[in-house]
Amino acid sequence: MGFRLSSKDYAEYLRLAAAKIHENGDYVTALDSATGDGDHWSNINMGFEKIVEEIGELEKMSLFDEFKKIGMIMMSVIGGSSGVLYGSAYMGAAKVLKDKEFIDNQAMCDVLAAMLEAIMTRGNAQPGFKTMIDCLHPAVMCYKDCIAQGLPEMETLSLVKKAAVDGAMSTANMEAVRGRACYQANKGVGHLDPGAVTMSYQIETLMDYISSSL
Amino acid sequence: MGFRLSSKDYAEYLRLAAAKIHENGDYVTALDSATGDGDHWSNINMGFEKIVEEIGELEKMSLFDEFKKIGMIMMSVIGGSSGVLYGSAYMGAAKVLKDKEFIDNQAMCDVLAAMLEAIMTRGNAQPGFKTMIDCLHPAVMCYKDCIAQGLPEMETLSLVKKAAVDGAMSTANMEAVRGRACYQANKGVGHLDPGAVTMSYQIETLMDYISSSL
Amino acid sequence: MKKIINQPGNVVSELLAGMAKAYPELKYTEKLEVISRKEKSKKVGIVSGGGSGHEPAHAGYVGKGMLDAAVAGNVFSSPSPDRIIKGIEEANSGEGVLLIIKNYSGDIMNFGMAKDMAEMDGIRVESVVVKDDVAVPDSTYSTGRRGIAGTVFVHKIAGAKAESGASLDEVKAAAEKAIANIRSMGMAMSSCILPAVGKPGFELGEDEIEIGMGIHGEPGVERTGIKTAAETAEILLSKILADLDYAGSEVALMVNGLGSTPLMELYILNNEIEKLLTAKGIKIYKTFVGNYMTALEMSGCSITLMKLDEELKELLNYPCNTPALKVI
């Protein structure tokens, strides 16, 4: 039998993701400073700190309510571009989890796909625009492929993680076209997109966390 | 026969004094910055630059008119405390030179004494207050002594110069009590007073200039 | 980091609280970080906002004749939709609300979402987007120009129109007219430090300045050596004048400091700008010199021109009384 993530498990993952983000402050800030306004890490970190504060509440909720609440917190605490994008992502994903008690392999893929769709809609952006989408999109594509091919979950998780990380890395060679960073046109080339990097931290942490439970 | 300074000679001295002051910008500024507001050199330097510009006019005037004009320039171009003090000094000295064609040994002493009196009156200050007075006052005392003792002019000039320089040096151990520097109370101890130093540059240059003509 | 602050995480709420204490005519809504007018009247509401760190923008423009509410995000970050909705509610007196948005994707997304939600609650909301910065060109690869100090003129024009009793459509049209006639361009001489980050986002060399830098420290068009005031005026104005034909017209001029540039320097710059504009036959109708839209303690400046017609002149002269801008 495959993995089954409860809302408590998901809350536990959030704690790990928060730590991962917290650790990489200087690096992410440097990325956003290079091409943008330098606030991405401090905002997303504040959002995750708030989530960690609320974990006692979150882990008692249904997945649906948990995701909605995460979305609300992210939207209002993170602020900026990423706040409203993550807010939309979690709201979108919540719908997928309506009445679900667990997130299994298929649901996990659906959650990420819903997040991707919400982000692309809200931000009016496409893959290749040097944003968080360039991490999430390949991860979702990969996840769908793995499921279509019937790969074992362990392998799937590791491939999705790799797709996310590679996707974030691929932003180094892209010109920025959306978000505040866009105003630098080709000045951004050579720098990773900070939003793609923090997205990859989350997917990486999530895949590792699930793997460790398998 | 002793020295006889014409208004043209005095103008020539002013050119040398201007150069001496110009050279010591960093040092004097550092002194005024240590205890005051750092403007003394830039102001007095501006004043002397203006005087050098006007030298063609000055050297053609009578001593009386020349000194009055120097006073006007210093008062209005230097500004600050030292502008009004030098302005008063030259106005006071001009009176001593009324109808004189040359400055001889006695007149030179009278000029410096008149400057001292004007500065002390205008600034309401005494020797020991850590100001330009602590350079000028010993120079004047020394000059009077030398004349009373009937010392040769060459020796007199060199003693007056020494008195001025030593006087300026003596301000290192004084607490500031007048001028902007006064607000630091004993903080100024250890630093020379910038106004005393620039006064000593002028007296030194003047004594050397006269000596070289003897 | 030398800043007069307490906790870096609290700067926004403390600055707004401190502002509301200084100006008792302003109301501060905690947590949602909205500053609004205590005294309300039946008229179109004007709401602006954006990231903090641009003080006196935006809360400093709340008052008679300008904004009804200003919504603050974290430093350099768009406020979230819930905050903006509160701003809309505070500004709404039943005549509809105009949002003045600067063209940053975060602001566009958050204000856009708030607008949708407020409309669902039955409030009529319109919005305009300011894109006055000519530094970085509009291109297929960008969502357009940045909005900078010219936004203050949009506050003034829209605020005056609303105060004079115009309808939402009329107020929006006046704001759009202002936007169409406003161009800005800036330069920076030093970096700034986000309180939560604690060190500068970039470094400029001892003898280096950056032309066209954004008000969040986003890269501009060129790094170059130190320029005189005359050269600075020439460089910034030439970009502006190349973009819109101001020849023969009357303009409102704003000489804006980015935070740590002293007024002395802004006045010296104004002296040069006036010479250049006069030489080009452009008549300066009214000049504003000061720190109107800053970037924390960044040093540098921006120049803004707004081409005027009779209506814009009237609205520019319309009385206003806010902490940061008063027209008597």
Next chain:
Amino acid sequence: MKKIINQPGNVVSELLAGMAKAYPELKYTEKLEVISRKEKSKKVGIVSGGGSGHEPAHAGYVGKGMLDAAVAGNVFSSPSPDRIIKGIEEANSGEGVLLIIKNYSGDIMNFGMAKDMAEMDGIRVESVVVKDDVAVPDSTYSTGRRGIAGTVFVHKIAGAKAESGASLDEVKAAAEKAIANIRSMGMAMSSCILPAVGKPGFELGEDEIEIGMGIHGEPGVERTGIKTAAETAEILLSKILADLDYAGSEVALMVNGLGSTPLMELYILNNEIEKLLTAKGIKIYKTFVGNYMTALEMSGCSITLMKLDEELKELLNYPCNTPALKVI
């Protein structure tokens, strides 16, 4: 030296020219560096001035309800008597002139000499000396306290009294009353650079600030580590409150920036000041937050309190319209 200037030797004339261009109601007298009101009325004239580098002081306070003329010296240097006499002449409408002098020996000497000379020309001139800075104590070894940001309140009070038609003696008495009730105290976090010198007069370490530093960079009372806004408010206020009994009274409060401290920080500081004053039962009647009396691009702040009675309140509220201060 990163400054938006041309020749260091021309900063004063260019800044005043730039100011006069921005505010057509002001008249600039070249060379003598006087800014005065174009529109004159028969009333007691008010003249202030001092070294440049404190912008918007002093010229920024010329206008209805405040100064009639401001006289500028070189950067941080008193103006010379000839300039001050021109200021007196511009301000004189036959009802006499009040000079507002800050207590620096250069200013005392130059204004004193100008006063004597103007009186010889038959103009009635009175003067008051502002010594509001409590940082460095009055002692037998000093000519007294320095005059700093509290001077702006003296401009306001004297200007209002004169505008309301009072006689020279009455105006002087009001100014004296203000002075007797004003105390200030500041601190600096960075140095500033005189344009003609080109480098900082002193250095403060990365983590160092100086309590009580003067507005020309004169040493203060203590160098210490970085303080929070709450601590800063406490340190500065405690010196002020120890000097004059403000308990139970109403005050005007000025939170002044020294040039490169962003408004954000001044508002955060104001938030703390209000808490402390309220806790001590001191009622804040009116607050002014901004860059009112600066020291080039120095970063830091000062706090000023003026204890109010009914007359001072009325004069504080009296309308004024100047570039740097407007009361509607």
